[in-house]
Amino acid sequence: MTRSRFVAAVRSALCVVLLATLYGYPAQAQYAVANKATPDAYDWNNRPPDPRFKADILVVVAHPDDEIMVAAYLAREIYDHHKRVAVVFQNPGDGGNNQVGPEQAAALGDIRQIEGHTAVASLGITNVWFLNGHDTASQNVLTSLEHCGHGGCLDQLVRIVRITRPSVILTWLPDFTTGENHADHQAAGVLATEAFDLAGDPTVFSEQVSPAIHPDVAMNMTEALRPWQPEKIYYVYNPTHDIFDGQGPQYSSHDVSPSRHESYGMLAAKEVSHHVTQGGGEVTKAIANGTAETNPEELTKLAMQPVKFIFGKSLVPSGVTDDVFAGVVPEGVPFQRAPGYTAVKYSEPTLLIGDPWAFYQKLWQAHGLEHLKKLVPLEISIHTNGVFYIPLIIQNPLDHAIDVNLSAQAPAQWKVRPLSPLSVPAHAQYYARVTADAPSTKLPGWQQFSVTAESGGKSLGTIPIRVELSNGWVAPQ
Numbered sequence: 001m002t003r004s005r006f007v008a009a010v011r012s013a014l015c016v017v018l019l020a021t022l023y024g025y026p027a028q029a030q031y032a033v034a035n036k037a038t039p040d041a042y043d044w045n046n047r048p049p050d051p052r053f054k055a056d057i058l059v060v061v062a063h064p065d066d067e068i069m070v071a072a073y074l075a076r077e078i079y080d081h082h083k084r085v086a087v088v089f090q091n092p093g094d095g096g097n098n099q100v101g102p103e104q105a106a107a108l109g110d111i112r113q114i115e116g117h118t119a120v121a122s123l124g125i126t127n128v129w130f131l132n133g134h135d136t137a138s139q140n141v142l143t144s145l146e147h148c149g150h151g152g153c154l155d156q157l158v159r160i161v162r163i164t165r166p167s168v169i170l171t172w173l174p175d176f177t178t179g180e181n182h183a184d185h186q187a188a189g190v191l192a193t194e195a196f197d198l199a200g201d202p203t204v205f206s207e208q209v210s211p212a213i214h215p216d217v218a219m220n221m222t223e224a225l226r227p228w229q230p231e232k233i234y235y236v237y238n239p240t241h242d243i244f245d246g247q248g249p250q251y252s253s254h255d256v257s258p259s260r261h262e263s264y265g266m267l268a269a270k271e272v273s274h275h276v277t278q279g280g281g282e283v284t285k286a287i288a289n290g291t292a293e294t295n296p297e298e299l300t301k302l303a304m305q306p307v308k309f310i311f312g313k314s315l316v317p318s319g320v321t322d323d324v325f326a327g328v329v330p331e332g333v334p335f336q337r338a339p340g341y342t343a344v345k346y347s348e349p350t351l352l353i354g355d356p357w358a359f360y361q362k363l364w365q366a367h368g369l370e371h372l373k374k375l376v377p378l379e380i381s382i383h384t385n386g387v388f389y390i391p392l393i394i395q396n397p398l399d400h401a402i403d404v405n406l407s408a409q410a411p412a413q414w415k416v417r418p419l420s421p422l423s424v425p426a427h428a429q430y431y432a433r434v435t436a437d438a439p440s441t442k443l444p445g446w447q448q449f450s451v452t453a454e455s456g457g458k459s460l461g462t463i464p465i466r467v468e469l470s471n472g473w474v475a476p477q
């Protein structure tokens with residue numbers, strides 16, 4: 001190499017080093033990057049989930065104001081145990097009453113959605129979703145599931161479980177009892193129970209858990225969520241008699257928050273006072289005049305009462321009455337398949353209670369909740385002057401039709417409508433019902449009914465069911 005060529009080569013090398021320095025990486029690295037494949041945005045699917053939406057507790061209730069059932073407990077967990085909470089409402093409460101203005105139906109639903117957001121925001125909860133349900137005036141959970149489009153609502157809720165990745169779900173009891181017994185409350189409990197068992201299964205709503213094809217651009221049609229298995233589920237309810245003893249943990253609302261210096265019940269009362277269309281104004285007055293602890297008005301009473309849970313199930317070691325977070329592991333647990341439904345084989349003609357009670361018996365079996373069978377006997381609230389239907393199923397596994405006679409025992413003041421003999425075809429599941437007209441005045445205590453079926457002198461069984469007569473608000477059966 002001549003001296004001039006040597007100088008040119010040195011100048012050239014210095015130039016490369018200078019340019020490389022200007023662009024922020026050394027010459028060797030420049031060579032390496034130039035030969036590396038372009039990074040694939042598909043890798044974005046491997047980013048960790050958005051931490052802003054992680055919840056320790058997911059509350060799944062029906063209407064804005066239902067969260068009052070757990071508000072005192074949420075105040076305890078949020079303020080003093082630093083738990084993250086998200087809330088799902090099954091519907092906007094568009095069939096409720098309005099204690100403020102003329103707005104009704106969908107307009108009321110719009111207003112109650114804002115009340116719901118504002119109320120839970122008073123406890124610091126901002127992750128709130130509404131499913132596509134609508135208020136349903138019924139005690140029959142199946143009507144509410146129909147009204148919300150069961151599959152659509154479940155799709156929505158499974159997605160929210162996968163976004164929020166909760167350790168614990170708190171929801172309404174999936175059961176039929178006396179009291180308010182709102183179909184939507186029960187439907188929220190059914191949906192939450194189903195979502196608990198399905199969100200960890202990648203074959204359920206699989207489009208939610210498939211990676212996005214082009215995550216760096218818009219209009220992806222798969223969601224890139226991951227399956228998630230919650231660890232525990234607990235239920236709340238407001239029946240007319242106490243069904244909670246020994247069924248789960250209970251938390252006093254009189255306990256004073258060490259960080260907020262007021263009772264959890266008072267924090268709950270302040271939360272529910274935002275539901276002004278639902279009587280929140282009365283709660284505000286009771287707080288202002290110092291009578292919240294003793295106020296008989298419904299919302300204030302619910303805020304101040306102890307929060308009583310019914311144990312649903314736990315996939316981590318936990319006793320029935322242990323603390324809600326006993327056994328919870330922050331990293332989550334593997335998917336655990338629920339037992340599923342198994343059809344009962346009948347060898348003899350048999351009388352059974354019909355829906356919605358029959359539905360619950362199958363639901364509990366399918367989701368490993370058979371302990372709920374023993375929680376309450378068959379019972380219902382019926383309004384004075386109302387009509388009571390006892391739905392029945394007659395299973396006939398025989399190869400021939402059978403003639404069946406139904407008879408009903410009822411309290412004297414009730415009028416049981418005449419029952420006709422039935423012909424039940426071979427291998428049939430036959431539907432029938434007994435109808436009774438309620439007395440016009442409230443009678444104290446349980447009204448005991450029983451229905452018996454017989455065929456050819458042989459009993460097919462007896463169904464006992466009890467009724468609480470009410471002259472308050474009762475949804476149609």
Ligand SMILES: [Zn+2]
Nearest residue numbers: 062063066182
């Ligand atoms: Zn409600």
